[in-house]
Amino acid sequence: MKVLVAVKQVIDHNVRIRLKGDKSAVETDNVKLSINPFDEIAVEEAVRLKEKGTASEVIAVSIGTKNVEEVLRSALAMGADKAILVNTDMKLDSLGVAKILAKIGEREQPSLYLLGKQSIDRDANQTPQMLAALLNASQGTYINEIAFDNNRAVITREIDGGMETLSLSLPAVVSSDLRLNEPRFIKLPSIMQARRKPLEVIELDSLGCTIRLKTKVEALREPEGRKAGVMVTSVEELVNKLKHEAKVI
Amino acid sequence: MKVLVIAEHNNDAILHSTLHAVTAAQALGEVTLLVAGFQQEKAVEVASKIAGVNHVISVNAEHYQHQLPEELAPLVASLKGQYGAFTATASVFGKNLMPRIAALMDVSQISDITKIVNANTFEHPIYAGNVIETISTTEETLVLTFRSTAFEASAVEGGNANVVNMDAIAVTNLTQFVSANLTKSDRPELGQAKVIVSGGRALQSKDQFETLLTPLADKLNAAIGASRAAVDSGFVANDYQVGQTGKIVAPELYLALGISGAIQHIAGMQGSKVIVAINKDPDAAIFKIADYGLVGDLFEIIPQLTEQL
Numbered sequence: 244m245k246v247l248v249a250v251k252q253v254i255d256h257n258v259r260i261r262l263k264g265d266k267s268a269v270e271t272d273n274v275k276l277s278i279n280p281f282d283e284i285a286v287e288e289a290v291r292l293k294e295k296g297t298a299s300e301v302i303a304v305s306i307g308t309k310n311v312e313e314v315l316r317s318a319l320a321m322g323a324d325k326a327i328l329v330n331t332d333m334k335l336d337s338l339g340v341a342k343i344l345a346k347i348g349e350r351e352q353p354s355l356y357l358l359g360k361q362s363i364d365r366d367a368n369q370t371p372q373m374l375a376a377l378l379n380a381s382q383g384t385y386i387n388e389i390a391f392d393n394n395r396a397v398i399t400r401e402i403d404g405g406m407e408t409l410s411l412s413l414p415a416v417v418s419s420d421l422r423l424n425e426p427r428f429i430k431l432p433s434i435m436q437a438r439r440k441p442l443e444v445i446e447l448d449s450l451g452c453t454i455r456l457k458t459k460v461e462a463l464r465e466p467e468g469r470k471a472g473v474m475v476t477s478v479e480e481l482v483n484k485l486k487h488e489a490k491v492i
Numbered sequence: 493m494k495v496l497v498i499a500e501h502n503n504d505a506i507l508h509s510t511l512h513a514v515t516a517a518q519a520l521g522e523v524t525l526l527v528a529g530f531q532q533e534k535a536v537e538v539a540s541k542i543a544g545v546n547h548v549i550s551v552n553a554e555h556y557q558h559q560l561p562e563e564l565a566p567l568v569a570s571l572k573g574q575y576g577a578f579t580a581t582a583s584v585f586g587k588n589l590m591p592r593i594a595a596l597m598d599v600s601q602i603s604d605i606t607k608i609v610n611a612n613t614f615e616h617p618i619y620a621g622n623v624i625e626t627i628s629t630t631e632e633t634l635v636l637t638f639r640s641t642a643f644e645a646s647a648v649e650g651g652n653a654n655v656v657n658m659d660a661i662a663v664t665n666l667t668q669f670v671s672a673n674l675t676k677s678d679r680p681e682l683g684q685a686k687v688i689v690s691g692g693r694a695l696q697s698k699d700q701f702e703t704l705l706t707p708l709a710d711k712l713n714a715a716i717g718a719s720r721a722a723v724d725s726g727f728v729a730n731d732y733q734v735g736q737t738g739k740i741v742a743p744e745l746y747l748a749l750g751i752s753g754a755i756q757h758i759a760g761m762q763g764s765k766v767i768v769a770i771n772k773d774p775d776a777a778i779f780k781i782a783d784y785g786l787v788g789d790l791f792e793i794i795p796q797l798t799e800q801l
């Protein structure tokens with residue numbers, strides 16, 4: 244079974260986000276970039292499926308300029324077999340990304356598409372569901388467990404109020420929640436090996452996707468800051484303030 | 493504009509989450525609520541009484557019983573052209589379903605809207621709530637999800653919508669529902685609670701988490717929440733998690749107990765009216781956003797607090 248895993252390069256989750264002086268964009272100069280944490284979990288799961296003998300090949304895909312090669316090399320170092328970089332400097336939304344991934348899917352014919360449930364920059368939480376729609380495939384979002392049985396994927400997903408188990412026909416698109424697994428630490432020899440693994444660059448124009456961006460960012464701002472609070476020194480003082488000052492209890 | 497809200501329901505009742513989307517949708521135009529399910533007459537009845545709902549569409553078929561997106565999305569997409577906007581609350585249900593609908597309609601979606609600026613311009617948080625983006629769209633059909641904490645819930649009584657039946661469309665059979673395992677609790681729902689008592693890893697064990705937090709939550713009639721660290725340590729189930737990847741909450745009072753205040757946690761609770769932080773580390777990031785902070789040992793302070801309330 245072939246597994247396709249999509250990865251995105253984002254500002255590292257530990258970085259404190261700042262807007263540029265003119266508020267036109269988020270500051271990315273000299274800011275640490277990493278693989279989106281949910282995508283890292285997706286790669287880990289794909290590699291575990293290969294180690295179990297369920298997956299025969301793991302292909303990592305990313306979209307962007309040459310710079311995103313770095314996250315593909317990380318995926319290869321974690322154990323993906325080959326990588327595809329769809330080269331474009333176009334601004335894309337989730338629908339655009341889903342259309343590109345669907346085209347790559349047509350070419351590679353994977354049985355399973357593994358994606359992160361959301362990217363920590365846009366927080367849109369759309370691409371996996373859109374990809375599933377475009378492929379007319381089953382979707383298993385926010386999964387924390389996956390198993391295979393009789394050419395179907397049985398997934399457990401995190402829902403409001405608990406968990407849900409679904410049986411998906413293949414090919415299926417699944418998106419990882421945080422608790423799916425603990426991604427491995429990449430060792431130096433794996434990084435060296437990853438440099439020798441195939442990384443194919445495909446120009447977006449050659450895929451024949453019709454991509455248009457119908458949304459426009461009008462403005463960015465920081466959220467209203469919270470007023471500095473006070474420190475209290477005892478439980479009595481806290482209870483007193485909550486009762487008489489904040490009046491919330 | 494005519495606006496369709498897709499109802500989240502359990503065939504007997506409309507879930508509270510849907511009421512927020514109804515309020516948001518009213519700001520855009522005339523509201524129709526779609527209740528697609530199986531033997532969902534009771535839910536339809538409840539839907540028709542919700543304040544602000546003008547019309548209810550009822551679709552009854554066995555393949556809508558679990559409201560799987562594989563079955564619901566083509567049904568909703570078949571209504572393209574009849575409504576200016578297709579909307580839902582950004583609950584797990586809405587997040588799962590709406591992008592599938594958008595892609596079938598070949599439309600971009602705007603997620604997790606916190607403010608309607610005008611009929612095609614919206615505000616929503618990005619980067620874990622650290623940036624608020626104003627985004628406009630030129631799509632003729634809008635597909636939108638609304639953040640529940642940013643819009644009041646519509647009243648469950650007071651409406652008098654007309655109900656029309658609509659035929660189901662063919663089953664896709666792509667996905668089969670197997671089972672659901674819901675966390676049972678008598679407490680207020682996390683997303684709706686006026687007070688939330690939330691614990692972190694500092695509580696050290698499942699036993700201590702329960703022993704310390706349960707009496708306090710009982711006293712305050714509060715919901716119990718948790719940081720990711722507490723969930724990962726197995727103290728509580730994952731649906732208790734507050735944060736960027738868990739639930740977004742905005743109660744009157746949020747008590748953060750032994751929670752350091754990582755960016756991802758703050759993203760889920762910074763809209764709370766009053767935040768109280770209790771932590772033994774005076775440098776914990778949570779104190780930067782807390783209205784009231786108390787430095788000290790949780791194992792002494794929480795029982796004292798419970799007693800004094």
